[in-house]
Amino acid sequence: MTKSAKARLLVIEDDIDVQELLAAFFKPKGFDVTIYDNPLSVLNDFENQSLSCDVIITDLKLPEISGIEFTRKLKDLGIETPIILITAHNSAEVALESVQAGAFGFVLKPLSFPQLLVTVERALHFRSLATENASLKAVVQAQSTGQIEGVIGKSPAFKQVLDLAKRVAGSYANVFISGESGTGKEVIAKTIHNLGDRKEAPFVAINCSAIPENLLESELFGFAKGAFTGALDKKKGLFEEAEGGTLFLDEIGDLSLMLQAKLLRVIQEKKIKRIGENQLRDINVRILSATHKDLRKELAEKRFREDLFFRLNVIAIKIPSLRERREDILPLAEHFLKKFAALNGSGTKKFSKEAKESLLANPWRGNVRELENAIERAVVLSSFDIIGKEDLADPEISVSEHSTFFDFNQLTSASSKLPTVDELVNLYVRHVLQKNGGAKEKTAKELSIDRKTLYRRLHA
């Protein structure tokens, strides 16, 4: 919780006078106070993800279930919000039972408001420390285990990939990685790099399909000063940038035949020549490449050079789709949930049972990337501690199904209502997202907006 945000206090009390008293005391002190008179409704609303708060004050003697039983049930749901019990029963047994049930504090009636306020403030401090602790733990755990982003999976299919990646990491052989979009080809490439002798040297990645051909050539090989209009100074290419390390050429299936020939020469001679220069420079770079295309088909249709294919494809690794490793869906989802909850400072979050079922039932055609995006969206948009099935629904999936092309003449024709500037901005955001193949981070960066604004525009 940030300092500017109001602390959310939930009061469970069936005595209307005490309800009013607590509201009258805490509201002027800047608290956002919500009142319930029935603990079962609170449990129900927590389960339905329609309730979230920072501290709970509950009476001990309540209708349906006691405050202690309520505390136990809330903890069973995995909700870690601190609970302060208030009671007129001044007994050591009750106090002990409350603490054993997981209550944060215990305040006697008649209420001493200074004492209650101190207890609530301590509970808020405790909650913020617990959130911070969880975030740091996740970071430290990831660092100490050498865990690499997204390399999570115990399925036999994925274990096979990891075993192969470990075995090839120590060699200098070129590795060709194939797999559907979003399966984590770059993650595996990075794993190979990090597990090998070259891990201290740079890992440089480039997506060959994202850059126009003439620009790609200068990106890969660099250029001399004055080599072409705009070459105001000399520039190293990515082969030189990756010296001693690894160059990962993603979507190599989209490389033009001209650049394929140049790449083949570099691999054979282990030398590069910057554009506009005659000098050959030695390079020591391991090449890992990947594509989602069927390169055998590209070879048959003469769109990819056979000699280059065999040079790159010394060792082939095929990453299974998420559909082929369904047992990895939940561990991956839990990993992304921790990661994004920590990034957003939104405390510990959990999936509801229905959300888990929905995650397992989804075909995940966009593979791990789609899963990651879905979890990030759910964390950003949900204000509750439990992520529900509805939080995982993907309203912008239709972006790829509907064209975002719009004609201004048609939009401004007399018969149609003029769109507002806001509506046009939303259309534009969807259009750019579609152009970027659903990559939200890239889209937000290109549009110079933050992720929250992006989500708001997509959901508008």
Add this chain to the structure above:
Amino acid sequence: MSSAVDELPSEMRERYLLRRREDLSKCLDALGALDFTQLSKVGHQVRGNAASFGFERLAPVGEELEQAAAVGDRERSMFLLNQFEAVLNEYRPL
């Protein structure tokens, strides 16, 4: 405690006394029907909340009422309801 009570809007304290008069009437009806649940509930609440509104003398009456109701003591309950009314009148005569 007293400073917190001083901060309370006077209408809240007025409303509190008014609700206790309603409780008293309900309790008398309940006692006529030998229903001690209502008496126990009112006794418990008053025991816990009266002092928070600055009505300290009402709290022990609530506590005793809760105890008498727990054992189904009709005479003691009647006596305590009379005392309850007397304390209410001390704070705000009808």
